[in-house]
Amino acid sequence: MSNGSVFRDIAGKYDRLNSILSLGQDQNWRREVVSRLPNGRILDLGAGTGAANAIFGDRDVVALDPSPEMLALNDAASKVVGVGENLPFEDGDFDAVFSAYVFRNLDSVDDTMSEVARVLRPGGMAGIVDLGRPESTAVARIHRAGTSVVLPLVGITIGARTEYQYLHRSLDKNPPPEVLLANTPLDLVETWRMGPLGFVWAAVMRKPE
Numbered sequence: 001m002s003n004g005s006v007f008r009d010i011a012g013k014y015d016r017l018n019s020i021l022s023l024g025q026d027q028n029w030r031r032e033v034v035s036r037l038p039n040g041r042i043l044d045l046g047a048g049t050g051a052a053n054a055i056f057g058d059r060d061v062v063a064l065d066p067s068p069e070m071l072a073l074n075d076a077a078s079k080v081v082g083v084g085e086n087l088p089f090e091d092g093d094f095d096a097v098f099s100a101y102v103f104r105n106l107d108s109v110d111d112t113m114s115e116v117a118r119v120l121r122p123g124g125m126a127g128i129v130d131l132g133r134p135e136s137t138a139v140a141r142i143h144r145a146g147t148s149v150v151l152p153l154v155g156i157t158i159g160a161r162t163e164y165q166y167l168h169r170s171l172d173k174n175p176p177p178e179v180l181l182a183n184t185p186l187d188l189v190e191t192w193r194m195g196p197l198g199f200v201w202a203a204v205m206r207k208p209e
């Protein structure tokens, strides 16, 4: 199953499920990142159904996602079908780039970060939040055992078992943010952890002036 078909198939259920799985915290975790980003024109990379639109304030939002099914549910004024690895925008087009719960689904984090750096203006900022594993190896092992049981069970209850097995596997795809983002063209300003056992990570970066 490709990540494209996962999001096409669960588009209608996505927001409710995300909220259940995060115990209602997914919006707070997005807000922690958005509050650190500048005003102006912002790219929501992997915007999905537009869950973050409510917290962008009066920023000028461009929602980008490869899934037309997810974007159809997104009420942003400007919507673009596309992928992070090949952004259809001019250099320096944005004051900020935001991305929530997308990075473990990317084909290439390095290509996406090169593109993010290109479309940001000098001094512009990028903020990312995603799910992964807790920092400590021992705690990560416990977390992995837990999600191997809980996520397929949640999937069965909503008729999307395969999709939730994909989610379980995707949590192991990326290393911690300090490693994942070490070689980007942006300066890493801050990383932090949130959620039960710290399995949610966030990072804020700035493009050099």
Ligand SMILES: C[S@@+](CC[C@H](N)C(=O)[O-])C[C@H]1O[C@@H](n2cnc3c(N)ncnc32)[C@H](O)[C@@H]1O
Binding pocket: 003, 004, 007, 018, 045, 046, 047, 048, 049, 050, 051, 052, 064, 065, 066, 067, 070, 082, 083, 084, 085, 099, 100, 101, 102, 105, 106, 107
């Ligand atoms: C878990 S959803 C998150 C949606 C939204 N950001 C949110 O906070 O609810 C992941 C999204 O990433 C999108 N996606 C998958 N691969 C992508 C890529 N290569 N570039 C950009 N977005 C991608 C999916 O279509 C999906 O809408």
